[in-house]
Amino acid sequence: MSGPVVAVRHATKRFDDVVAVDDVSFEVARGSTVALLGGNGAGKTTTIAMLLGLLLPTRGEIEIFGVDMIRHRYRVLPRMNFSSPYVDLPKRLTVAENLRVYGLLYGVRRLGARLREVAEALDIGALLKRRYGELSSGQKTRVTLAKALLNEPELLLLDEPTASLDPDTADWVRSYLERYRDRTGATLLLASHNMSEVERMCDQVLMMRAGRLVDRGTPQELLERYGRKNMEEVFIDIARERFAPAARAAGQGRK
């Protein structure tokens, strides 16, 4: 299969009078790492929730691996996974219990061996017998990442994967994700507020503002288009509606 892993066409999500996502279209190529950027309330989490099938779009189409996510999500859910510091695992269960439950939910074969493999890879072996609720933020992030990798997903959606982590742990997580992507050929789609992370990891950036997709390109293209030295300055330009001429010309910046 050579088509895009993710294809979103004219996706719109309306909550009563509020348009959270407005006519968004994009594709994500197999094996790529794509960042979904934007300020608070830009529509990133809503977009990710629609990609995961947790939220039904008001209008538009979403295909994952060529399958209609709105009607047939159960065909593709075993091939994808999700990690977010804002969605907890059960706090009173131990790490091992949590991972076993999710391994069974994803139908992972040879689960015991896979648990040991993931625990070793993410360096959480010493945490397995501890309750999830007792862990530090960094430890929780590694455990939710372990949960997200149990089924070795071909598509991994990450909502702020390094939020609230110290620089050392954040760097460790980024390195691990890069190794995972390179080893498996997986596709990564991440929402992040950390611009250095985006520059380092992503080969495509989708910029959102007020529910619209206002610009896109590689980090290098965006830096050149906005005449900036780093993605943080690009982010601020877009957040303050100082769109690049190319984006204006394409009619994206005005929306």
Next chain:
Amino acid sequence: MKAVRTAAPRLGSLRRIGALVLRHLYLLRGSWPRVLELMYWPTVQMILWGFITIFLVGNSSWVAQASGVLISAVLLWDVLFRGQLGVSLVFLEELWSRNLGHLFVSPLRPWELVAALVTMSLIRTLIGVGGAALVAIPLFDYSIFDIGLPLIAFFVNLIVMGWSIGLLVSGLVLRHGLGAEGLAWFVVFALQPVTGVYYPIDILPVWLQKVAFFLPSSHVFTGMRAVLFEQVFRVDLLVTAVALNVVYLALGIVIFLYYFRVARIRGQLLHIGE
């Protein structure tokens, strides 16, 4: 690219239902106060009504005819209550732990969640009410198990009715958020006076007797008294209770799945519990 093998997607999976049941068994195993709590109220209620029975046996010809009627009533009522609570609380546990977002990006289907909820409700009810029933044997020299096979019919009808109410409550919580969680604790008690747990339905006003007819539980408790007082198993009552339960369980499932779909439209699966 795939090195890790996963099971092929199917319409339903006992493994996924088992996974969710396991998640809640881990929770019970990890907290003995939770297990104690399951047996606490049924046992306290049974003891209270046991002593009331001892008093009434010498002072009431009605109770004297069947000394186990009040203890049986309190235990069977707890089957209904614990059955409902079992579904609602297990679902609330997922909300309190803000786990729905992870659960429903896994291949778990909503009906599998329903199957796991009712399985956990059965386990919790057997622990809670079963424990209290066993305590009654040495304490009051009364075994509800002496009712025999009809006890199975009573148990099944009451727990299924509890599941229907539990699913309705869970759906309402999904729709209206944790502000509605109190329903799990009190909604079933609105039915208790009309159900005729401790007295015959005949004493109710005629219009309330008509309401009672539509409750499977009222037929179960009338049937229980027929067994205890007259040693007769009323098949007509069983058939009516089963018919009503089929309708209510179907309604409970449909309402829960409807509210689940509404939650997917409103985006509550990711944020509920916050």
